[in-house]
Amino acid sequence: MTKAAAGTGLAAGTAVAAADAPAPGVRLPRRGGIELTLIVVAVLLSVYGYCAVGLAKNGALPPGAAGYGAGLGVLALLAHLAVRLRAPCADPLLLPIAVLLNGIGLVLIYRLDLETPGDRAAPTQLVWSTLGVSLFIVVVVALRDHRVLQRYAYVCVVAALALLTLPILFPAVNGARIWIRIAGFSIQPGEFAKVLLAVFFAAYLAANRTALAYAGRQVWRFRRMQLPTGRVLGPIVAIWLLSVGVLVLERDLGTSLLFFGLFVVMLYVATGRTGWIAVGLLLASFGAVAVGWLEPHVHSRVEDWLDPFATIEAGQGPNQLAQSLFSFAAGGVLGTGLGLGHSILIGFAAKSDFILATAGEELGLTGLSALFLLYGLLVERGYRAGLSLRDPFGRLLAIGLASIVALQVFVIAGGVTGLIPLTGMAMPFLAQGGSSVVTNWAIVALLIRVSDSARRPHEHDGKAGPVNREDPR
Amino acid sequence: MTRHIRHAAVFCALLLLALLVNALRIQVVQSGTYDDNPANRRDSIARYAQPRGDILVDGEAVTGSRDTREQLRYERTYRDGPLYAPVTGFASQVYGTTFLEHAEDGVLSGADPLLAPFPLLNDVTRGRPSGGNVVTTLDRDAQRAAYEGLAGRKGAVAAVEPSTGRVLALVTSPSYDPAVLSGNDAGAERAWARLNGDPDRPMLNRAVRQTYPPGSTFKVVTAAAALDSGMLRDLDEPTDSPAPYTLPGTTTRLTNEGDGCEDAPLRDAFEWSCNTVFAKLGVDVGLARMTRTAQAFGFNDTDVRIPFSVAPSTFDTSLDRAQLALSSIGQYNTRATPLQMAMVSAAVANGGQLRPPYLVERTTRKGGATVASAGSRPIRQVMHPSTARTLRELMEDVVREGTGTNAAIRGARVGGKTGTAQHGFGNAGTPYAWFVSWAQGERDLEPKVAVAVVVEDASADRGDITGGGMAAPIARAVMEAVLGS
Numbered sequence: 002m003t004k005a006a007a008g009t010g011l012a013a014g015t016a017v018a019a020a021d022a023p024a025p026g027v028r029l030p031r032r033g034g035i036e037l038t039l040i041v042v043a044v045l046l047s048v049y050g051y052c053a054v055g056l057a058k059n060g061a062l063p064p065g066a067a068g069y070g071a072g073l074g075v076l077a078l079l080a081h082l083a084v085r086l087r088a089p090c091a092d093p094l095l096l097p098i099a100v101l102l103n104g105i106g107l108v109l110i111y112r113l114d115l116e117t118p119g120d121r122a123a124p125t126q127l128v129w130s131t132l133g134v135s136l137f138i139v140v141v142v143a144l145r146d147h148r149v150l151q152r153y154a155y156v157c158v159v160a161a162l163a164l165l166t167l168p169i170l171f172p173a174v175n176g177a178r179i180w181i182r183i184a185g186f187s188i189q190p191g192e193f194a195k196v197l198l199a200v201f202f203a204a205y206l207a208a209n210r211t212a213l214a215y216a217g218r219q220v221w222r223f224r225r226m227q228l229p230t231g232r233v234l235g236p237i238v239a240i241w242l243l244s245v246g247v248l249v250l251e252r253d254l255g256t257s258l259l260f261f262g263l264f265v266v267m268l269y270v271a272t273g274r275t276g277w278i279a280v281g282l283l284l285a286s287f288g289a290v291a292v293g294w295l296e297p298h299v300h301s302r303v304e305d306w307l308d309p310f311a312t313i314e315a316g317q318g319p320n321q322l323a324q325s326l327f328s329f330a331a332g333g334v335l336g337t338g339l340g341l342g343h344s345i346l347i348g349f350a351a352k353s354d355f356i357l358a359t360a361g362e363e364l365g366l367t368g369l370s371a372l373f374l375l376y377g378l379l380v381e382r383g384y385r386a387g388l389s390l391r392d393p394f395g396r397l398l399a400i401g402l403a404s405i406v407a408l409q410v411f412v413i414a415g416g417v418t419g420l421i422p423l424t425g426m427a428m429p430f431l432a433q434g435g436s437s438v439v440t441n442w443a444i445v446a447l448l449i450r451v452s453d454s455a456r457r458p459h460e461h462d463g464k465a466g467p468v469n470r471e472d473p474r
Numbered sequence: 475m476t477r478h479i480r481h482a483a484v485f486c487a488l489l490l491l492a493l494l495v496n497a498l499r500i501q502v503v504q505s506g507t508y509d510d511n512p513a514n515r516r517d518s519i520a521r522y523a524q525p526r527g528d529i530l531v532d533g534e535a536v537t538g539s540r541d542t543r544e545q546l547r548y549e550r551t552y553r554d555g556p557l558y559a560p561v562t563g564f565a566s567q568v569y570g571t572t573f574l575e576h577a578e579d580g581v582l583s584g585a586d587p588l589l590a591p592f593p594l595l596n597d598v599t600r601g602r603p604s605g606g607n608v609v610t611t612l613d614r615d616a617q618r619a620a621y622e623g624l625a626g627r628k629g630a631v632a633a634v635e636p637s638t639g640r641v642l643a644l645v646t647s648p649s650y651d652p653a654v655l656s657g658n659d660a661g662a663e664r665a666w667a668r669l670n671g672d673p674d675r676p677m678l679n680r681a682v683r684q685t686y687p688p689g690s691t692f693k694v695v696t697a698a699a700a701l702d703s704g705m706l707r708d709l710d711e712p713t714d715s716p717a718p719y720t721l722p723g724t725t726t727r728l729t730n731e732g733d734g735c736e737d738a739p740l741r742d743a744f745e746w747s748c749n750t751v752f753a754k755l756g757v758d759v760g761l762a763r764m765t766r767t768a769q770a771f772g773f774n775d776t777d778v779r780i781p782f783s784v785a786p787s788t789f790d791t792s793l794d795r796a797q798l799a800l801s802s803i804g805q806y807n808t809r810a811t812p813l814q815m816a817m818v819s820a821a822v823a824n825g826g827q828l829r830p831p832y833l834v835e836r837t838t839r840k841g842g843a844t845v846a847s848a849g850s851r852p853i854r855q856v857m858h859p860s861t862a863r864t865l866r867e868l869m870e871d872v873v874r875e876g877t878g879t880n881a882a883i884r885g886a887r888v889g890g891k892t893g894t895a896q897h898g899f900g901n902a903g904t905p906y907a908w909f910v911s912w913a914q915g916e917r918d919l920e921p922k923v924a925v926a927v928v929v930e931d932a933s934a935d936r937g938d939i940t941g942g943g944m945a946a947p948i949a950r951a952v953m954e955a956v957l958g959s
Contacts, residue, residue, distance in 0.1 A: 327516065329501050343519055346515060361497070370494055
């Protein structure tokens with residue numbers, strides 16, 4: 002491993018544009034220096050935010066600032082070291098974005114902790130972040146090649162279903178049965194199931210995509226739509242039914258929506274059949290209507306979305322969504338500044354589901370857009386890795402992982418800003434929630450792995466570059 | 475496959491775009507609607523996040539702020555709450571604001587754009603300037619003298635400076651401590667229920683928001699109308715007025731408290747408060763002239779602001795002669811606030827010129843720099859200067875040797891007029907004791923203070939309720955306080 006001296010001087014912007022493969026025979030420049038620079042920037046930004054909160058709330062630098070910065074910095078550097086050693090060609094943007102989002106999340110949670118002296122969540126979140134980064138390092142170091150995961154597809158799906166069914170044995174919290182409690186820690190096993198399911202979908206679809214695209218009888222003359230054979234379709238429908246059934250039992254619409262969207266996106270990418278989208282949307286709308294009618298919990302969410310101020314007019318005071326909208330509106334273009342907003346009015350979910358409202362109020366449209374763009378960049382780098390990979394499994398895995406992030410962000414951010422009905426879900430890296438942080442670090446670790454493989458010159462022919470276009474048609 | 479990956483990527487980009495556009499919609503386009511929603515507490519939090527500005531009397535704050543460390547952080551406190559309640563009003567986190575706290579709320583809360591050092595600066599920085607102070611025209615000694623004079627009896631006192639219209643005292647009794655309403659806890663709720671349910675109505679500002687039949691004190695107005703009309707040349711010439719006087723067009727006979735009112739000249743009639751003489755005088759002057767004079771004094775004016783609104787005093791403009799006779803001695807539909815009667819007295823004292831009363835000298839920033847001050851105000855010539863001079867003479871006679879001797883102050887020129895107002899169905903209610911007066915110190919060029927006192931005391935013996943007995947001592951105490959300072 003030789004260090005790339007050229008990388009350090011480059012600005013971040015050039016790194017984004019540097020994904021085009023060079024001429025054959027030339028080794029790809031590694032971007033470790035850029036990654037390190039960006040990580041330092043990310044840590045400094047987070048520490049700056051931490052100090053800004055302390056100055057705004059108490060007029061003095063918070064006592065934990067140095068410790069917080071050191072903690073985050075050490076975690077980020079260890080992760081960076083793992084990437085340097087084991088995935089030297091990986092995309093240099095993925096890790097800094099994750100560090101920055103996690104750092105900002107810690108700052109926001111710390112800021113909200115100041116309003117709720119009896120309930121400190123930031124230290125716990127830091128512990129979970131440490132666990133997440135540890136998992137990241139373990140994955141990056143232990144998993145030498147993502148294709149190994151293909152062998153474990155069925156193990157993954159069984160594990161995922163087991164994790165999904167586990168919370169049914171535990172009591173419901175706030176109307177949703179998605180938690181299990183072990184030794185004082187609440188864990189949402191459904192979070193981990195997302196990654197496992199993505200791995201399974203990628204492996205399964207990579208193996209069966211031709212069959213899914215071509216086999217079977219023609220149903221309608223129209224649009225050449227064909228149904229695949231039952232043998233191929235069976236497992237997929239089974240998985241869908243199982244996950245939806247479990248989620249109806251657990252009353253977690255957000256995760257259900259996420260699984261389904263992930264499933265449809267990956268199916269479309271694997272087969273290129275628009276018919277799948279139509280079927281998916283039909284099934285989804287059918288499921289949504291059924292759940293909406295049958296579940297009062299979901300039904301009320303839809304009503305809140307249609308009229309967030311109904312409770313105000315009824316004299317019951319503003320509900321969480323209305324408070325969240327007030328919060329965003331109070332932020333305006335530039336925000337009130339960290340520590341100066343009143344997003345705590347949202348109530349008990351301010352640190353978890355509604356963490357974005359604090360960002361919106363205190364950082365304004367400017368900060369909120371920046372956060373959205375960071376997520377967008379993360380997703381974009383995942384897709385870019387998917388485009389440059391050669392093996393179908395890797396491609397589908399990259400797309401699946403990036404889509405998980407994209408759909409999660411859309412579902413929860415759209416929910417708290419009144420764009421779509423609110424469904425409980427954690428904002429990746431930002432929100433309070435240990436399982437979510439750990440899971441998202443695992444997603445980033447897998448993305449690092451596939452992007453390393455995507456940007457690495459190929460050993461067997463020494464060629465690097467874009468794959469041959471393989472159109473299934 | 476590559477093409478479909480790109481399709482999926484475009485789909486994700488559309489999701490991102492939807493989020494960004496929606497954020498713009500909420501945070502910029504519709505933010506005003508959300509900010510102004512009454513259920514949004516941010517406005518109240520910002521309002522109570524800093525100490526409220528203070529209301530000053532004689533350079534000292536009579537209000538304060540207490541840091542509660544709650545969500546609505548600062549609560550209003552009051553020094554001598556009951557004494558200044560009719561001036562300050564209350565500033566409650568639950569029930570809003572009244573009186574000065576309400577009229578000057580922009581300055582006190584810091585929301586007034588004039589408080590910002592540069593225009594639009596606060597819109598950019600989202601800062602809120604510190605609350606400014608309100609400097610009142612009150613005279614602390616006069617206020618205290620009036621309050622102690624009333625000593626808890628139901629009534630009110632208003633005192634103004636005739637040459638400027640500055641309100642020197644504004645007292646209502648019984649009063650209450652506005653501090654009990656400041657917070658948003660159960661205590662404030664209980665206090666609110668208690669004060670509103672109290673039969674003595676301690677929250678009623680009797681000095682400016684309650685009208686009383688002015689009784690004989692209104693004879694100052696009637697006399698001014700008669701003198702202005704030129705009907706009376708000589709104060710000592712007997713008037714053609716029978717006693718008892720039968721109200722024109724009716725069989726009702728009007729009598730007097732004392733004797734010797736038949737054909738009494740104006741000087742004696744004024745000194746001894748002859749109802750018969752003044753009732754007939756009002757009828758002789760006529761409705762039009764009586765109305766014009768009363769309205770020049772401020773009756774029927776619905777938008778008096780000092781800066782908070784004052785209940786309009788009334789003089790009925792559509793009367794038959796019998797009603798006019800009763801109206802001219804301050805009965806029937808004639809009603810006045812104590813402040814209005816102080817203005818009547820002040821107009822006489824100021825040579826017939828009426829200065830509109832005002833309570834706020836200036837508003838300042840927290841540091842003391844003036845934001846706005848009471849500008850020059852329009853003067854109204856209510857009556858001829860000669861009429862005013864004559865009335866001053868008559869009022870001085872009342873204090874020297876008439877019904878108002880209780881108001882005399884050694885070494886000062888004092889003029890006054892007593893009143894005992896009948897009210898209630900068939901005059902069954904306890905009469906109100908009135909006294910209006912003005913005083914000029916030995917070394918003063920002009921009268922320094924004009925006062926009106928009303929005492930509505932249900933516990934007193936009916937015979938004892940004459941303005942001279944009950945209200946005049948209070949007026950004297952207030953005038954002494956002003957002259958002595």
